[in-house]
Amino acid sequence: MKIIVCAKQVPDTTEVRIDPVKGTLIRDGVPSILNPDDANALEAALCIKDAAPDTKVTIVSMGPPQAMEMIRECLAMGADDGVLLSDRAFGGADTIATSSQIAGAIRKLGEYDIIFAGRQAIDGDTAQVGPQIARRLGIPSVTYVQKIREIKEKSVVVERQMEDGYEVLEVQMPCLLTAVKELNTPRYMTVSGIMDAYNAQITVWNHNDLGMAPENCGLAASPTQVLRSFTPAPKGKGEMASGSVKDMAKTLVDRLSEKHLI
């Protein structure tokens, strides 16, 4: 079986802080990590490889040259090879342009049975690129996959997470599945994996390699534009309770009744 995993290097947004004076993001010293949902996507692919060792797992990512580190991390976990789309022309891409570039790379890679992607990346939280790649490749997709029940000859039976339960779906292959964290627990890198990954050759493609004109890539091919960005205004500080625990509890109940909330 041939599997492609879409992965993204993201800043660890749980480490991002706001500069209280300037109101801007403090990004210095914020580590870059493999996007958490993408780690689940990779783990799902590696589980299939564990059961069927002739499976080949290829990582596809887009980002600056430093994203190579993240691809090496994926190789150290057990992926076979990786492709990084890295080009100035790809910069400023929204999800429409990103999905077109990644779909272009996957077409160039040729045949595949399953594409795994994370549900969403923690820097953008859009959850769009996975299903958009599938539409561009003309293959069916299932998002929010929380369990893979069975891989049949021509289809996969999966559970799709819903807000209030789940659906059991059977999807024809080739297909694209997006992983949620409930799908599995990503494995650690192995020592020998790290050694091999350090020396591995990682392919880098630019717009010429994908046969795409620069005006069909990146910002130029993005329907959406960021008009402005700002930090959310903090709400004014409220009242701090004082006195004994009993007093504080009583005042709270008084406040709630004053406001007709209870």
Next chain:
Amino acid sequence: MAIIVNKEACKGCRLCIKSCPFSAITLDDQKKAVIGMACTECGTCVEKCPFHAIEKTAAEKEKADISAYHGVWVFAEQRGGKLMPVVIELLGEGRKLAQQIGTELCAVLLGENVADLARECIGYGADKVYVADAPELKDYTTDAYTKVIYEAIQQYKPEIVLCGATHIGRDLGPCLSVKCETGLTADCTKLEIDPVDHKIMQTRPAFGGNLMATIVCPEHRPQMSTVRPGVMEKAAFDPARTGEIVTLQPAFADGDLRVKVLEIVKNLENAVSLTDAKVIVAGGMGLGSKEGFDLLAKLADRLGGVVAASRACVDAGWAPHSWQVGQTGTTVKPAIYIACGISGAIQHVAGMKDSGYIVAINKNPSAAIFELADYGIVGDLYDVIPAILDALG
């Protein structure tokens, strides 16, 4: 569809079927080629057809004329024959947008036997409801819903399409945006419209809620947004309202529907509807253990509310994902939000900051949650909550 078959010229020779790299072409009853959902508009078939019966229409031309697009559409998501609450919020918000640019508000409703829901949409403010009623549409599937709504968008050309940012809306939206080659802004929390050029300014949290970004889609139509449930104001229901119902005629060919729904399982145990709750008692790592939620449940029961959790608790396995409030969980707007042992990480705050009255209980007096609380109690929640229960009598 930008690949078009001229039925008169097609001789049914099947060469296009063989040539298609995506198995997107089938023959209909009259032995004429039909382009299916899997089509990526690659154009291989155009060259292969010996009768020049297949042509690729220039997508550029369609894109250029954005003035042909009118009306605000709301995806009327239904599950099990019931409208999702977010649809009523979208109709409320959609009405405001439609009013400012003097256009109509429409709902697009897919399902089986959904005539009653169409009338409900009108009661909530839709001037027009596009209804597709078919057994294939009973439950949501990506392929069927994308096909039917995409075709309706092509035919009726709305300038704005709003979907709820539910697990279904966040699956459908991206697929529609690719089919229409237009922009989609995810998880919007605020929509404003320019009354002159009809550009919607879509504000959404980015960077884990550390930053808000306002996104526009100036040159492509429709402008599409998914909108967070629980953020917009619900439309009022008026049973006397009248509106028009437009019936769509969905048709599916072999190969159009590639995902089969085998079963839908409802998780009754965790049937907490956080978005609809008036009172939420939320727990964080300060609870110290899973059992701490039992105490929160007592307070929630007493106040007629529900229990929620921070992401850390969900990650620790103390609470199910359906309880999670925050950036990657649910956005809530209850009248009372009681945060117990929650430090107030920005990701959590993004999901609850618009609550009516925020109470914070935390041992750490410098916890960030106090910056936002209307009423802050510094203390051990295991002392404070029993005291609140006593005070409530």
